[in-house]
Amino acid sequence: MSMDFSESPAHSVFRESVREFCKRYVEPVWIDIDERGLIETDLIRKMAENGIYALTISEDLGGQGGTFTEAAIAGEELAYHAPALSLAVLFIIQSSWPYTFQLYGHEDAKHEVLPEVAKGRAAIGIASTEAHGGSDVADVRLHASRDGDSWVLRGEKSMVSLPGIIESLPWGGGWFTIARTGDPKLRHNAITDFLVLLKRRGTRDSTISYRPWTEIGRKGLDTSVITFDGTRVSDVFRIGEVNAGFRIAMEGFNLARSMIGAITVGCARWLLDTGRDWIKQREVFGRPIANYQSISFKFADLASELESARLLCYKAAWVADRYYVQKDGSVDLGDVALYGAMSKLKCAALAVEIGQNVMKWFGGAAYFKETPVLRAWLGALSYVLGAEGTENMLRLIIARRLIGREYV
Ligand SMILES: Cc1cc2nc3c(=O)[nH]c(=O)nc-3n(C[C@H](O)[C@H](O)[C@H](O)COP(=O)(O)OP(=O)(O)OC[C@H]3O[C@@H](n4cnc5c(N)ncnc54)[C@H](O)[C@@H]3O)c2cc1C
Structure with a gap:
């Protein structure tokens, strides 16, 4: 070995x-x-x-x-x-x-x-979440019905990122969209995925509208409620077989999660480096606050956690490469899901925890935007609260894989 x-x-x-x-x-x-x-x-x-x-x-x-x-x-x-x-x-x-x-x-x-x-002229996002609850993807209700060689979509998706970005790009783009194509009682067996384009070759689809949410952080991106009002999608833009969309979409989530680990580790690293620079130079009671062990020991704990999180996020990427790139049979899709979920669960929460501690080391200054730590903390927070799966959904994936589906 x-x-x-x-x-x-x-x-x-x-x-x-x-x-x-x-x-x-x-x-x-x-x-x-x-x-x-x-x-x-x-x-x-x-x-x-x-x-x-x-x-x-x-x-x-x-x-x-x-x-x-x-x-x-x-x-x-x-x-x-x-x-x-x-x-x-x-x-x-x-x-x-x-x-x-x-x-x-x-x-x-x-x-x-x-x-x-x-070429950076278009973007593809994900439209999964609906207002009645994003965690249960098998319960999506955005309806797609077949009409000749195309599909007609009616309904809403909530909290979907990128409409403004897509509109701003010269070609456009749209979303990997998860839709109901059969009896809702069949749950994940009656779901199909489509690429639904908001803007295509510079032309906007007028049947799609959106109402923006007001984001508290990561403000370079926008997130909206999207309404599809009889949106016509050619069958060519169906992704995979009819009613096989749930499993395909899960692959996308697994991959996104494996990389979310890496970006929240990057965010956490910046937070901890910023915190270290600060505690070395901030003098209170005549000494740098790094001299107080309540601070330096916490720093040591967080640095150790960050090292383990970083190893996990690269393991998740390695597992995804084994499955999708090397295809050597040493891992299966369940492993990609497991490590993607572990990576997002561990790394995003750690970035938030590090951010909270670093803000405390900054004292009152952390509450003001002149100190950018809050911006990073808010960025990481989106992944703890929900984006690409809440913590409990990640725990569900991990527990099912390691304990057994029949128990969880
Ligand atoms: C910044 C941001 C950007 C986003 N961008 C997108 C996007 O581009 N596209 C998109 O489709 N979605 C997007 N989302 C939505 C995100 O995917 C959802 O928030 C997430 O899937 C959870 O859905 P929900 O918010 O409806 O929570 P709910 O599903 O209502 O869950 C509420 C709470 O109940 C818990 N819960 C639910 N079921 C169980 C259970 N069985 N056991 C234990 N606990 C449970 C959850 O863990 C959670 O804590 C975004 C979210 C954010 C915050």
Whole structure:
């Protein structure tokens, strides 16, 4: 058995190139983005030009053909240099949902949309959550009915990110959309996925409307209630077989979660580094507050936790690569789900915990926006509260896999 905890030379070079990009284009603007809202199309284009937008799209579809380990590296660095997380979240959405579409979408649809995503001219989000409860994906009610060689969608999705970003991009894009295509009593066996385009080749679909939620953090992205009022989707944009959409969508969630671990680790690293710099220079009662063991011991605990979380998030990426890239049969889909869930559960909660402690070390100053720690904490909080699965849903996945479905 060989075990090597060092980064490969190729991965180190890649990390350094992402870091350089971030120092040049991301670090100087992240607070401005978080203040003003909506990441600018120019920055998205630059990310794409530098190979760090939709990293996992295959080369024959105009992408980088990057691995999930590379995506974890890029996500960690983006999050470290823009810890309010909107850029990193956009990055992981574009590295998971377009990839899942690439796995199961129709060739014509893939060749039309994915090269545009790879160029940073389009985005694909996920439309799963509905107002009656997002955790129970098998209970989606957005209705899709067949009409000749197309489908007609009616209903609403709630808390769906990216409509404003998609509208701002020159080509457009849409969502990997989970819809009911059969008897609701059949639950996950009567669900089909579609790529529903809000904007296609620059033209807006007028049957889709949205009402924005007001985000408290990660303000570079927008989230809305989306209404589909007789939206027509060609059968070419169906993703996978009819009524097989639940399992396919779960693959997308698994991949997103494995990368959410990495971006929340990047956010946590920034928080802890910022906290360390602060406690070394902040003098109260005549000494740097790092001299007080109540603070330095807490720092030591958090640094140890962060190291273990970081190992877990790279293990999750490694497992995803084993399944999707190496395809060597050493892991199965259940492993991808397990490690993705563990990674998101552990890393997001830790980023929030580190943020809370660092804010306390800053004292009253943490309450003001001039101290950017709160922005990072709010970014990580979105993943503890719900985005891409609540903590209890992650626990459900982990417990089912490790204890057995018949018990949980
Ligand atoms: C910033 C942000 C961005 C988002 N972007 C998107 C997006 O782009 N697309 C999208 O589709 N969704 C998006 N969401 C929604 C997110 O996926 C949902 O919030 C999440 O799936 C939970 O659904 P819910 O909020 O309806 O909570 P509910 O499902 O109502 O759950 C409420 C609480 O009950 C708990 N619970 C539910 N069932 C059980 C059970 N069986 N056992 C134990 N506990 C249980 C949950 O864990 C949770 O704590 C976003 C959310 C946020 C915060």
